[in-house]
Amino acid sequence: MLSTVLEQVVNGIVTGSVYAIVAVGMTMIFGVLxxxxxxxxxxxxxxxxxxWFAIDYLGLSYEASIVVGVLATIVVAYVVGQLVMRRMVGAPAESGVLATLGIAxxxxxTVIFVFGGGYKFFSGGYIEPISIFGFSLAQQRILILVVCLVVFVGLELMVTYSRLGMAMRAVSQNVECCEVVGIDVPQVVLRTFILGAALAALSGVLTAPVNVSVYGGMGELITFKTLPIIIMGGLGNVRGTFFAAMILGIxxxxVATYVxxxxxDTVGFATLILVxxxxxxGLFSTQARF
Amino acid sequence: MTHQFNRRMLCISTAILAITGSVPFTATAQAADTIKLGIVAPMSGPNARYGGFSLRGAELAVKDINDAGGVNGTKIQLFNADSQGTPVEGVSATRRLIDQEGVDFIIGDVSSSVTLAMQPVAEDAEVLLLNAASSNPKITYQAGVGGFKWTYRNYPTDENRALVVAKYAAEQRGFTKFAVLSVDSDYGRSAITFTKKYLPEFKGQILSEDYYKEGEVDFRSVLAKIRDNGAQAIIYYGLADTTPILARQMVELGIAGKVTLIGNGEFNTEKTIKSAPTALEGAVEAAAWLPQFDSPASKAFVEKFTTTYKEAPNNHAYVHWDTVNLLAAAIKQAGSADKSKVRDALSKIKYKSPVGDVTFDDHNQARLPMILLQIEKGVPSIKGAYSADIQYPAK
Incomplete structure (x- = not known):
């Protein structure tokens, strides 16, 4: 009994790690925009x-495909960022909703048009199970967990100490003052956006081996899973997002086990309503910032 | 004054334009010497794979019929509309085919939930709806003498399937403890309803019951529960695209080879088996058709499909190919493409399909066998074809 609960908690933490890496990008973008x-x-x-393209068409290894996947996404994010996202600084909230839904x-x-609407089979990754604490887990899931921790420690450090991190915090607090002191707001927005998109891509590539299937509509589900997380975590709050993702995952x-x-899927939205x-x-912000 | 005049002129000219525009349009629609056939199938969304196969199967049949000179000398013209696998889109796709393309015959959809929504639309428009791939029993419970006069189904139902699978699992494999994991749809749920109806006859008991949403990718929690509750088999009426995900996670949890998958979800394709061979070994599936089915007509279809599309056909490709041929046979027998005459011909038809002779009962349900197969050493092996007359609930 206890070991089942423990196993489900570990499962939840792994799922939470995937959500966390996606959600943190979304919450940072919200922070600046x-x-x-x-x-x-x-x-x-x-x-x-x-x-998937790198593995199936170019014959690359899974490790190399991670780099290809993330780089390809960075290129797309750069174009979208230049054309759309940086224009949204100071724009009314509706334009952000419309623009991003349109981009989605x-x-x-475009992906469905180019590659077809059917499910693709993702063949890379470390799917061999290993046994820890008496239950088995694919190695890939441990990799996801480790990467998630590294990403969050890295982001904490970046937001606290680096120039970009400080600029991001400044922009999220007051856009006008940033402009007064000479911070290039659209540039900060663009970089934050690319960083967020790259993290989402990384999460996708890491999850692909255990989720097996790849298809055009797969992003939609993730967007709706991350929405409750970033609201629970407090919009724009990096640390809060981490804990909110873990809570939702667990x-x-x-619920999947005992109910x-x-x-x-009702868990996320039920929690959202309560929050x-x-x-x-949000659960982790002492007061409303916006 | 001039302003008003202009507006009136505009109204009048628009009206004239509309009238002149519509006349030649309706004229061509009537004069066009083709049989208009619409296909409603999921061309995008999580069931897009089914839709792709369905359309290809239908296209192949239409091409063959037209190359041979058409039906009674009339060519078939194919229109397709995307249902996205959802009832709302399925209904608008059906309306589009009826209102804009003016089709008299529709084959569709794959998903039972969509077909159930399309039935009243076809009935209102008096368009012949031939279903080729939905298995929910309710579709023909409410057709023929049950209600909808324009719905026919050339596909075996879940009632037959549930019985065949439960019987084989209990009698041949000796399973008594089952866990349910099916897709949360009219197909997945109804298959389980009928399994529950028959399972007590075989002393089977259900230990846990879960339904997954289309697009679900994480089955670890449920599989861990199944591992711990001691079920011998998972009754899985799911989607083909989910089977590899589930099978891989069965390997991950160490239950591959210990718990057997039974039900339906394209266990028999090479791609699925390759994704997790140990999890699928011994899996039992009841399908309307599979490429290994041993009959000359069926083998010829597989060969033709494979050379045309460089890919082996699946069940959905076959049933759509077969249903187009069935329709052509009914038109031929009616001696006209008039939809009411074709409908009457269908009720009386004795059609030679590659899996056997097909006739329709008073609920417009085709009497068709379910083919039972088991995965042995990585390849599907056919264990038999079973048909059963459906006991309709008394009204």
Missing amino acids: RAINFAHGEYYMLGTFGA LILQN AESL GLQFR LMWRPH
Whole structure:
């Protein structure tokens, strides 16, 4: 009994790690732009497709495909960032919703148009199971967990100490003051956006071996999973996002085990409603920032 | 004054334009010497794979018929519309085919949920709806003497399938403890409803019951539960695209080879078996058709499809190919492409299909066998074809 619970908690942490890496990019973009990036899951999809393409068409190894997937996504994100995202600084909230939803549709359908709508089979990765604490887990899942920790420690350090990190925090606090002291706001937005998209792509490539299937519409599900997480974590709050993702991952895992798999997707939104009722500024922010 | 005049002129000219525009259009529609056939199938979304195969199967049949001079000298013209596998899109796709393309015959959809939504639309428009791939029993419970006069189904139902699988699992494999893991749709749920109806006859018991949403990728929690509750087999009525994911996670949890998959979800394709051979070894599936089916007509279809599309056909390709041929046979027998005459011909037809002779019962349901197979040493082996007359619930 106890070992089952422990196993489900570990499962939840692994799922949470995937959510966390995607969500943290979305929350940082919100921080600097005040806009929810509804196309975020699409970068997750692009990364996975890039890696699948590298393995199936170019014959590269899984390690190399990670690099290809993330780089391809960075290129797309750069173009989208230059053309769309940096224009959204100071724009009304509706334009952000419209623009990102539009981008989501364009990216999704372009991929379907080029590669077809069917599921692709992702063949790379470390799927051999190993046994820890008496239950078995694919090596790939441990890799996901480790990468997630590295990413979050790295982001904490970057946000706290680096110039870009400080600029990001400044922009998320007050755009006008940033302009007064000479911070290039559109540039900060662009870089944050590319960083966020690259993280989503990384998450996609890391998850692909255990999720096996790759298809054009896969990003949509991820976008809707990450929405409750970034709201729970407090919009723009990196550390909060990490804990919110873990809470959701574990809660989903326990619900799937003890209530039923069909109720899994309700967990995120049920939690979201509760959070919005009692702590609308998120679980981990002491007060509303925006 | 001039302003008003202009507006009136505009209205009048638009009206004239509309009338002149529509006249030649309807004229061509009537004069066009083709049989218009619409295909509603999921061309995008999580079931796009099924839709792709369905359309190719239908296209192949249409091409063959037209190359041979058409039906009674009339060529078939194919229109396809994307249902995305959702009832809402399926209904609008059906309306588009009826209202804009003016089709008299529709084959569709793959998903039971979509077909159920299309039935009243076809009934209202009095367009012949031939279903080729949905297995929910309700579709023909409510057709023929049950209600919808324009719905026919050339596909065996889940009722037959559930019985065949449960019987084989219990009698041949000796399973008594089962776990349910099916897709959360009219197909997945109804297959389980009928499994529950028959399982007690074989002293089977269900230890856990879960349904997954289309697009689900994480089955670890459920599989861990199944590992711990001691089920011998997972009753899985799922989607082909999910089977490899599930099979791989069975390997990951160490239950591959210990718990057997039974049900339906394209266990028999090479691609699926290759994804996790140990998990699929011994898996039992009931399918309407599979490429290994041993009959000359079926083998000829497989060969033709493979040379045309450089890919082996699946079940959906076959049933759509077969249903187009069935329709052509009915038109031939009716001696006209008039939809009411074709419908009457269908009710009386005795059609030679590659899996056997097909006739329709008073619920417009084709009497068709379910083919039972088991994966042995990485290849599907056919264990038999079983048909059963459906016991319709008394109204």
